[in-house]
Amino acid sequence: VRRGLLPHVVGRHIRSLTVHQPQLRELIDVASLRRRLMGQHILGVRRRAKYLLFDLSADSTLMVHLGMSGRLGIVPTQRQRRLHDHLIIELDDGHALCLNDARRFGLVCCFARDDELAHRRLRHLGVEPLDPAAFTAAWLQARTRGCKKPIKNYLMDATHQVGVGNIYACEALFAARIHPVRAAGRLSAQRCARLVEAVVTVLREAIELGGTTLRDFANVDGAAGFFAPRLQVYGRTGQACLSCGGPIRRLVQAGRSTFFCPGCQH
DNA sequence: AGACACCCCTGAGAGC
DNA sequence: TGCTCTCAGGGGTGTC
Numbered sequence: 001v002r003r004g005l006l007p008h009v010v011g012r013h014i015r016s017l018t019v020h021q022p023q024l025r026e027l028i029d030v031a032s033l034r035r036r037l038m039g040q041h042i043l044g045v046r047r048r049a050k051y052l053l054f055d056l057s058a059d060s061t062l063m064v065h066l067g068m069s070g071r072l073g074i075v076p077t078q079r080q081r082r083l084h085d086h087l088i089i090e091l092d093d094g095h096a097l098c099l100n101d102a103r104r105f106g107l108v109c110c111f112a113r114d115d116e117l118a119h120r121r122l123r124h125l126g127v128e129p130l131d132p133a134a135f136t137a138a139w140l141q142a143r144t145r146g147c148k149k150p151i152k153n154y155l156m157d158a159t160h161q162v163g164v165g166n167i168y169a170c171e172a173l174f175a176a177r178i179h180p181v182r183a184a185g186r187l188s189a190q191r192c193a194r195l196v197e198a199v200v201t202v203l204r205e206a207i208e209l210g211g212t213t214l215r216d217f218a219n220v221d222g223a224a225g226f227f228a229p230r231l232q233v234y235g236r237t238g239q240a241c242l243s244c245g246g247p248i249r250r251l252v253q254a255g256r257s258t259f260f261c262p263g264c265q266h
Numbered sequence: 267a268g269a270c271a272c273c274c275c276t277g278a279g280a281g282c
Numbered sequence: 283t284g285c286t287c288t289c290a291g292g293g294g295t296g297t298c
Contacts, residue, residue: 025274025293050292067292069276084276103275105292121293149268158293165291212291234291254269257289 001072001211002047004220005097008074009042009054013092021086024104025067028087036060036110037089049125049162051107059113063121067105073098074220126160129199135161137193144184144192151187152180153254155199164199167212167234170259172198174233179265180251180258205230233259 014037022028040056047053052072054062064072075098077090082100087108089097099106107121116122127134143160144151154160155169164172173180175198178191187195206212211225212234219225232242236259237250246263 023274065292067274068290069292101275102277103290103292105274107293147267153268156292167291255271 001066001219002045002052003207005045005052005072005074008095008220009091009097010044012042014038014040014042014056014089015092016090018088018090019086020081020088021084021104024086024101025065025107026109028108033108033110037062048122049128049158050165051122053116055113056110060110061113061116062110063108063119064099065107065121067101067103067107069103070099070101070106071222072220073100073222124159125162126158127162129161129163129203132200135196135200137189137196140196141187141189141192144187147185148183150181150253151178151184151195152258154184155195156254156256161199163203166256166258167231168199168202168206170234171232172202174261174265175202177264177266179262180253180260182266233261235259 017034017037019028019030019033022030036058037056037060040058040060043055043057045052045054050065052064054064056062066072074095077094077096079096084100084102085098086101086104087099091097099108111119127139129135144154147154152169152173155164155172156166170180172195176191176194178187178195206225206227209226209230210219210223212227212231213224233248236248239248240246241248241261241263244261244263246261248259248261251258251260
């Protein structure tokens with residue numbers, strides 16, 4: 001999403017802000033948001049975990065999280081408002097940045113860039129899996145020692161490493177041939193190495209293909225992502241494993257569905 | 267420490 | 283066709 005946004009927003013000037021529905025995961029402080037956004041230029045877009053961070057002139061950061069169903073789109077300024085369009089940021093080129101989020105689990109806020117590191121949504125976050133200096137097999141092994149929770153739950157815990165959601169946790173564990181229930185602290189050095197490689201590979205490939213469209217995910221142009229046909233286990237309960245032919249199984253861990261191949265993952 | 271229940275909210279799909 | 287039920291890619295809090 002960040003990559004898709006870049007060519008449309010960098011260098012643009014913010015002309016106006018319209019909030020149709022302030023009640024997302026957190027209530028949007030519309031007055032404060034408008035004060036910080038109006039008249040600013042968008043200098044760049046960064047990402048931390050699953051948060052998009054827009055760098056604005058005047059040293060502000062606009063933070064957007066898409067939750068489960070959020071979409072950010074570049075639309076013509078005059079386009080008719082659609083169901084669940086909650087927030088419109090009008091730019092100076094006849095287009096607008098539009099947040100559409102049916103479930104309203106998304107998040108929008110704006111703060112001084114100096115406050116970013118201490119921000120309550122960001123300060124507890126772990127390492128970026130695509131940072132090769134930080135997310136290494138040695139780091140994972142050291143970090144997991146003594147941890148008894150299942151590796152699937154560990155992978156999805158953003159205080160350790162960020163960005164690994166339910167789909168990619170399942171897919172990475174399959175690629176690394178590791179059983180999702182195995183205790184994190186009992187992964188050998190070899191398994192840690194396989195898992196780190198698998199997480200990075202799965203995430204990189206999914207990003208290149210524009211993400212996983214199950215029902216409603218869409219990128220900036222409104223197009224679907226193309227990773228769904230590459231899924232090996234996610235959502236494939238009862239179907240044949242593409243590696244060994246055995247049936248894919250589903251279980252529930254920490255309230256989330258886990259899909260895995262009992263024949264391939266130990 | 268970790269499992270679990272529950273919260274935010276709407277919509278898709280299955281089963282009847 | 284329409285109803286009810288279950289589940290959903292995220293992330294947080296509170297309790298046991």
